[in-house]
Amino acid sequence: MRYLLGIDIGSYSSKGVLLDEKGGITAVAQRKHEMRVPGPGLAEHDAEQDWWAGFCDLSKQLIAQSGIDPVDICAVACSGIGPCMLPIGKENEPLRTAILYGIDTRAHQEIGELNGELGEERIFQQCGNALTTQSVGPKIRWLAKNEPEIYAKTHKIVGCSSYLVFKLTGRWVVDHYGASCYTPCYDLATHGWDAAMTSPICPVGWLPDILWTSEIAGTINDAAAAVTGLKAGTPVITGTIDSASEAVSVGVQSPGDLMIMYGTTAFFIQVNRELSIDNRCWAAPFLFPGTWSTMGGLATAGGLTHWFRDNIIQTPDDDAFFGNMAQEAMASPPGANGLLVLPYFSGERTPINDPLAKGVFFGLTLAHSRGDLYRSMIEGIGHAVRHNLDTFAEIEPRKFVYAVGGGVKNPLWTQSVSDIANVEQRVRRHTVGAALGSAFLAGLGAGIFERQDIEIINPVDAIIEADSRHSALYDDHHAVYRKLYENTKDLMRAL
Known part of the structure; x- marks a missing residue:
């Protein structure tokens, strides 16, 4: 039997799922952590204590609980809260606690600044999103203005899943869905970083490589194997933000499908036939080539x-x-x-x-x-x-x-x-949520599952x-x- 490991980092807890190749849930684990609120409108996580330690603990729990040989885990996927803003130094170390998604509203002044400098309509047309508290760009500008000594030491700007994938593989990556939240840095038309929009905020080289969600980003390195219990050489997919992984876990894939995620916040993802830009909501590529989504939260x-x-x-x-x-x-x-x-x-x-x-x-x-x-x-x-x-x-x-x-x-x-x-x-x-979605996405990346298999793995059980x-x-x-x-x-x- 082959297995897929999915781990998701949430606002107040992290969850892990071990899925077998027939779609059966072999093991589930959970670990609580804090969401730090150092002041009004502020929300932060410690990347090492909350994200990486959570991943390591859950990985070892799932292996021990199931009693399987780690060699039989054929792919790993991570998802996590997002979009977040974590500055990384030249030694690949976090330089401060991570600034969380839209719940952290500290950069509202920087939103106005960037709109004035780059043009509000230009940002909206190129990115499909207005600058909001959900956007990463204004939070990078906030860092430059308010913590210039940290900004000066910064080498990379990443989010939760990107940090975990780096710890596992040594490669900095983000999926297209996650990259679209780096507004105003991501260009919907080219599916890539836009240097002209990014350079007033930070060097474009600070941003991770962009891949599709279920693409293999790398394999487990020796250092990660030693602390996670996983076998070195196990493939790791790019992964995504928790909300998108949750959507996949309940079969949101076709135009008109909509997910309501009930959690610390609420999040909505609707799959669309084509790109739709509306200044009340957010737009992004969905997780697979040729798909689009409208989001809200x-x-x-x-x-x-x-x-x-x-x-x-x-x-x-x-x-x-x-x-x-x-x-x-x-x-x-x-x-x-x-x-x-x-x-x-x-x-x-x-x-x-x-x-x-x-x-x-x-x-x-x-x-x-x-x-x-x-x-x-x-x-x-x-x-x-x-x-x-x-x-x-x-x-x-x-x-x-x-x-x-x-x-x-x-x-x-x-x-x-x-x-x-x-x-x-x-x-x-x-x-189970995003952890199940991540395990399923790992199965897609490993070639074990087809997208329609979610209907068998997780059938509709109730209607409200x-x-x-x-x-x-x-x-x-x-x-x-x-x-x-x-x-x-x-x-x-x-x-």
């Missing part, structure tokens, strides 16, 4: 419930808390007794793309319970999801919506989304339908939700 989703637990309830990190709060929230009626939440606690990504947006609890009275508060947060995330899905539907007619991620285990969350957005969600049998009894209520609330931001966004900036 919330800056805060499951992370909002962690904030509520840690700062409002102030209870220890205990999984039982979320189950108990879900029960209290279920006792609150749909609409949370007239309470609405704008879940913009870290600014917001799509479709408003506003790093200065703020979180709002609207409609509070002395009659509201903490169950109402919790339900209103879940529903606020649901309204933010609907805002994105309505936008996506204007770009490409929707076929199927697939739900994936840790939040799929929360029926209150998924049902609220279906009810608020009036959408049917399909849930696959396995919700909208409850029409609440449609009118949620339609009314959504109208208020949309107006609430429009009527307060200037006040958010003033504050």
Whole structure:
């Protein structure tokens, strides 16, 4: 029997999957780590402690748990949170903690600077994306301005999967999907780095080589073999950002397929027939040649419930808390007794793309319970999801919506989304997520799987339908939700 190893680095934990050549899940492992928040609008990871140590621990766990001989692992794939900005020195060492994806909003001033220097419309037409807090380019500019001593020592700028692949193989690479997030450095038309757009930010040589996701980037070197338990010479594919790997894990491949990833944030990927550029969303090549995608994301989703637990309830990190709060929230009626939440606690990504947006609890009275508060947060995330899905539907007619991620285990969350957005969600049998997608992509790279094999590996197991009894209520609330931001966004900036 041959095996495929997939490991994914998330915001608060990492997961690993060992998949056999028939598509069976042989072993699963998980490891928790921190997301460092050194100040408002800041989010960071330690590349060695959180990314590389996580990979090594999970690899050894999976091998030990399964009892297989590492020689039978025929390909390895990594995915991870992204896009991130990690400066690397000349000795290939991290020079600081990694600045994370759109949840880190520190570079909002640099967005304006680069738009002024390079031209907002020029950036948008060439990259298919406006500069947002999700973009890597402004964060590199932030580094140059605020930490010039680190910038001066920098040799490479990479993200999570790129760092792991280098540790495994000694080669700096990124896939086309991940490279498109280096806005304004990536040119959609040429599928490559644009020197003219990159040079005002950093030397183009600082950026990794670009490959397709399932291309073999290299093989496990001796140093990596010694600390991971893997066999030297094992092929390693290029890998991708976690959201794209999650999409693959649930079969998002055809035009009109859309993924909702429920996690610390929420992320959306829709496969399109052709390149579609819309300034409310992000555009990119998908994972395979000749494919395109539209993406979007919330800056805060499951992370909002962690904030509520840690700062409002102030209870220890205990999984039982979320189950108990879900029960209290279920006792609150749909609409949370007239309470609405704008879940913009870290600014917001799509479709408003506003790093200065703020979180709002609207409609509070002395009659509201903490169950109402919790339900209103879940529903606020649901309204933010609907805002994105309505936008996506204007770009490409929707076929199927697939739900994936840790939040799929929360029926209150998924049902609220279906009810608020009036959408049917399909849930696959396995919700392991990006780690499963990575193992599957490793199988594609090794020639073991075909793309349609995901239907056998991970069939549809449940369908979440909208409850029409609440449609009118949620339609009314959504109208208020949309107006609430429009009527307060200037006040958010003033504050």
